[in-house]
Amino acid sequence: MDADQIAKKATAIRRHVCESTTGAGSGHPGGSLSAADILAVLYFHTLKHRPKEPGWPERDRLVLSKGHAAPALYAALAEAGYFPVSDLKGLRKLGHHLQGHPAMDTPGVEACTGSLGQGLSVAVGMALAAKLDKRGNRIYCVAGDGECQEGQIWEAAMAASHYALDNITLVVDRNGLQIDGFTKDVMSIEPLAAKWRAFGWHVIKINGHSIPEIMGALAHREKGKPIAIIANTVKGSGVSFMENVAGFHGKPASQQQLEQALEELQ
C-alpha cells in the first residue's frame, strides 16, 4: 500500500476506535488514536504476515506492549482481515473475544498485555527465538511513553542490546500524556532518546503521524543493534476535542461526541 492508502486505513482505524469504545461505554481512545498511524503502517505496509494464517511461523510479530490501545490494534487486525470488522462491536462485552486488553483469544494478538512494561520483554524473547531458529522474521513492539516509567522496560532494553537483537524494532508512542497528566509533570522521562541510546539502541525520532516518516523508520535496519523509534504523537489525534486531553485516556466519547468525531474522521 502507498502512503495515501495507508492514511485511509489509519482513518478507518480511528473511526473504529471511537465507535467501538463508545459502543462499549469504556476503553482507552486517547492512546489508541495516538498509535493509529503507527499501527496502520505496521499492518498495511511493514509486517510480513498472513491474516488468514495467524500462526504462520515465518511471520513478523507485533507485540502491543501498551495494551490499553487494544481498540486500535483490534481495528487494524479487523481491517487487515484477521476477523470480521463487525466483531469490533463486541469490544469489552461479555462472552466476546475482544477483551479490554489484548488476549490470545483474538486472532492476530501475539501476547497478553495490559500490565504495562511486560510486552517489550516478551518481544525480546521472541527475537531471541527468531535468532536461535535462524528465522528472518522481525519483531515489532509498540510501547507507551508513560510505560517507559516501568523498570522492566529498561531491563528488556538492556537485554536486547546485550544479545545484539538487530531483529527488533520498538516504537515508543510519545504522546506526552498519561492518566494523571503530562508525563513531564507526573514523572519525567526525558531525555528519552539519550536513555535508549545509552542502553545501546539505535534511535530514530519521527513525527508519529507522518505516514512516510513512519514507513521510513520502520524500514530502517542497524547491524547488531535493536532500534527504538520515538514517535512524537498527539494523544487523541484526529478528534479535535480529544487531542491532548488526558481525560480521554480511559474514557470514550459520548454518543453525541461520537457523531462529531466521525464527522471529523473522513
Place this chain on the structure above:
Amino acid sequence: MKATRDGYGEALAELGGKNPNVVALDADLSCSTRTKLFADKFPDRFFNAGVAEANMIGMAAGLALSGKVAFASTFAVFATNRCFDQIRVSVAYPALDVKIAASHSGITVGEDGASHQALEDIALMRSLPNMKVVVPADAIEAGKAVFAIAGSPGPFYLRLGRPKVPLLEGQEFTLGKANVLRDGSDVALIACGYMVHEALEAAELLKSKGVSARVINMHTVKPLDEKAILKAAKETGRIVTCEEHSRIGGLGSAVASILSEKRPTPMRIVGTDDTFGESGLPAELIKKYGLSGAHIAKAAKELLK
C-alpha cells in the same frame, strides 16, 4: 544425599540433549540453581537475564510463544514474589510452556535469612489459573518431574530446595498422582518436598508409640490427588499435612479445602506460622519453626487424643 536442585540441573541438561526445543533462562544464579549444567552443554540455548528477573520471565514467555519449552530459574523468593505479575499476565493467562523452576525455597535456605526464605511461594503459584505446582521430595523425583513437566503443556512451578536430602529409591512419578511411601491406618501424614523426610521420621517416632502412620508424598500440589486424600481420610480418619511453607495458602490449605467440602476430617497443618523466618542453620530453623519430625508426630498425637 543430594539436593533437589541438583536433580533438576542434571535432568535439565539431559533433557536439553533429547529435546532441541528446550531453552533455559536464569537471572545470575545459574551456579546455585544448577542451570549452569545446561548452559555449559547448550550455550546457544541458555539466556542469562542478569539480575533482572521480571525481564527473564517476559523473555521466557516470548520464547514459549515462539514454540520453545522455556525453563526459567532463580531463587523461589524472586521467581514468585518479585515476578508475580509477570507470571500472571505474560505466562499464566496465555497458558504458555514456561516452567518456572525455583530453587532455595522454604526455611531450609538457612543462613541467608528471611529475605531469601520463600514461605509463601506455593500459595502464590497455586492461586494462578492454568499454573500447576510440583514440589519434589528428592533429587530423583526432581529429575523425573523435569521430564514430566516438559512433556505436559502449560505453565508449571517446580519448587526446589537448597539442602541435600536423602534419596527415596524406587518411586514412580506421575504428575498429579501421590505416592504412598509407607502405609498406616491411624493417621495420614501428607507431605511435599523436604517435609516428606520429616514426615517419614515422624512416622518412625509414632511407630515407637504404637501409632500406625501413613506417609503420602504429595509431590503435585496442584492439581492435587483428591482420590489419595479422600482415601486416606476414609481409611485413617486423621490427616496431618506437612510443608516447608506458611500454614496460609499452601498444601495444608489445599488439602483442607477438599476435605471440608467432600469429607470433613480432623486435621492439623504443619507449616510455619504467620511469620517471617530468620538466619540460622537449616536444622535449627526446622526445629524453631515447628517443622521437625517431632512436631509432626506431636500434631498427629493431638488428633489421636
